[in-house]
Amino acid sequence: MVRVSTRDEILRVAAEQFAHFGYKGTSLQDIAAGVGCSKATLLYHFASKDTILAELVEAAARELGELVARLEPLDAAAAQEAAIDGFVDLVLRYRQEAALIYGGMPQFLQEPAFADLLPHFDALCAAFAARSTDPDECVAAKVLLSGIVTVVIDEDLEPTDLRATLVGVARRALIHPHDKD
Amino acid sequence: MVRVSTRDEILRVAAEQFAHFGYKGTSLQDIAAGVGCSKATLLYHFASKDTILAELVEAAARELGELVARLEPLDAAAAQEAAIDGFVDLVLRYRQEAALIYGGMPQFLQEPAFADLLPHFDALCAAFAARSTDPDECVAAKVLLSGIVTVVIDEDLEPTDLRATLVGVARRALIHPHDKD
DNA sequence: GTCTATAACGAGATAGAC
DNA sequence: GTCTATCTCGTTATAGAC
Known part of the structure; x- marks a missing residue:
């Protein structure tokens, strides 16, 4: 389970950054940078930033x-x-x-x-x-x-x-x- | 000490809202509304949002x-x-x-x-x-x-x-x- | 599935009238 | 000391090409 789906990777990075900087303190830009993709990719996998939070x-x-x-x-x-x-x-x-x-x-x-x-x-x-x-x-x-x-x-x-x-x-x-x- | 200076009132409202919604979760707009003044008045009394935090x-x-x-x-x-x-x-x-x-x-x-x-x-x-x-x-x-x-x-x-x-x-x-x- | 470009909005902060 | 209007930037989210 070394390489996981982009979707899982987004969740992993988001959890990390939300925990560290807070929900409001973390932007989609930050998460995208951590994952190594674009903001648009984030919003392809999740309907919104809130949705990422909810799933976490x-x-x-x-x-x-x-x-x-x-x-x-x-x-x-x-x-x-x-x-x-x-x-x-x-x-x-x-x-x-x-x-x-x-x-x-x-x-x-x-x-x-x-x-x-x-x-x-x-x-x-x-x-x-x-x-x-x-x-x-x-x-x-x-x-x-x-x-x-x-x-x-x-x-x-x-x-x-x-x-x-x-x-x-x-x-x-x-x-x-x-x-x- | 019922009616205090606008400056003190800003600090009071900011403390309240920062505690409730967090620093990032509170906008100058929110504080201004709570005080009953404009954002510009806030920034006349304090150099920046950070300055309000620091003084608190x-x-x-x-x-x-x-x-x-x-x-x-x-x-x-x-x-x-x-x-x-x-x-x-x-x-x-x-x-x-x-x-x-x-x-x-x-x-x-x-x-x-x-x-x-x-x-x-x-x-x-x-x-x-x-x-x-x-x-x-x-x-x-x-x-x-x-x-x-x-x-x-x-x-x-x-x-x-x-x-x-x-x-x-x-x-x-x-x-x-x-x-x- | 992923990207670039951009729209739409709200943020902090400034300018200048009163 | 307070205001309105504005600037600039970063944010979430969408559009459409590949």
């Missing part, structure tokens, strides 16, 4: 949905563990997409391409908080969720042991069995 | 530098606590600026307006990790640092008890006296 997000969004669905039948504690493991795994496999999605400004996530994502994030957040409604737990969940994404985005970090490290950090911060009860 | 970041960057300077003479444990308290306080007072700075893509931080910030972030990260060089600790520090910023950005969260909550989350995740030693 699609796979990641689908997998996120699957993860959330897997959590639903579990009890709070099991869902919390599964959410941490699953989410760390997911963002490690979709680093650039995560950078693109999470690095964007609040308003960016309102775009139609991300419509499915927001409820999934909420569900994941609830799972991270072990389905507690305590504001402290919810905030902690948000901190870890977004912190994990941001760290994974940093390209100078090796993914080797990152997985275990991130899971460890999240567990330490979120799971505290010796609670006031 | 300046105060936050200076205070961050002061915080980092305060940490330096402290020992690792004291610096860690002071860093957590100080940083949470700082981002709560500079919510929009934090959103702007931290929400941007990696490449965005390379802009001259942010040149001073990067070493400060590194110092803060080291303090969060209690000056440990253990990769686990460093990653945990990064997760908390960026997680805190991202949560504060979320405008639907009340700042009332956010301070104590965030400090609590960070302490729980970063300070672990019962360490392997």
